Amino acid sequence: MILNxxxxxxxxxxxxxxxxxxxxxxxxxxxxxRATARLEGEHRALKEVCGEVQLRQAQADAAITEAExxxxxxxxxxxxxxxxxxxxxxxxxxxxxxxxxxxLVHQRLWEVTVVNDGQGSLRAGPPPAxxxxxxxxxxxxxxxxxxxxxxxxxxxxxxxxxxxxxxxVQRFRRG
Numbered sequence: 001m002i003l004n005x006x007x008x009x010x011x012x013x014x015x016x017x018x019x020x021x022x023x024x025x026x027x028x029x030x031x032x033x034r035a036t037a038r039l040e041g042e043h044r045a046l047k048e049v050c051g052e053v054q055l056r057q058a059q060a061d062a063a064i065t066e067a068e069x070x071x072x073x074x075x076x077x078x079x080x081x082x083x084x085x086x087x088x089x090x091x092x093x094x095x096x097x098x099x100x101x102x103x104l105v106h107q108r109l110w111e112v113t114v115v116n117d118g119q120g121s122l123r124a125g126p127p128p129a130x131x132x133x134x135x136x137x138x139x140x141x142x143x144x145x146x147x148x149x150x151x152x153x154x155x156x157x158x159x160x161x162x163x164x165x166x167x168x169v170q171r172f173r174r175g
Contacts, residue, residue, distance in 0.1 A: 097140045099157055107143035109172035110150035114138050116163045137167060 096111070116134040140157075144150035147169050158164035 094139060097138055099140050099142045099153070107145055110142050110144055110147065111168075111170050111172050112140045112142055112150055112154045112166060113168040114140055114154060114158050115165050115167055116158070117165070141172060 114134075115137045140154060142150050142153055144153055151166060151169055154166060154169075158166075
């Protein structure tokens with residue numbers, strides 16, 4: 001009988017141990033289920049964050065590409081502007097010579113281009129320092145009512161007998 005009692009007691013203890021083990025297994029399964037649900041939630045949140053990061057990266061890449069294109073355009077514009085500046089600095093300035101300031105106020109303004117190539121009979125030509133200026137042509141600003149009047153006023157100031165020639169008369173159009 002004691003043996004039966006011991007066997008019964010061992011059997012009950014085995015059942016209790018089995019029940020406790022099942023309970024622990026169910027608890028572990030519930031914990032694992034909760035952990036899996038939490039990890040899945042974190043995974044979804046990370047996917048959303050990754051999606052936002054990828055979107056921002058795409059926007060940043062587009063902005064960088066646009067900025068690089070703008071930088072390239074500005075570099076080309078700067079190079080063109082520097083070339084224009086260099087060309088402008090290399091070209092000689094064209095001076096306007098004012099003949100009669102009193103007449104400039106009340107009459108139309110005319111640009112008269114006069115050259116002197118040194119072919120005049122009365123003198124050998126302009127001084128050597130000014131020869132290049134006269135050969136290219138000096139632009140004189142004069143006040144006159146008509147083109148004919150402007151031509152006449154310049155011819156009296158720069159006679160053809162001294163080698164001066166008028167090569168152009170036009171209305172003054174500069175600002």
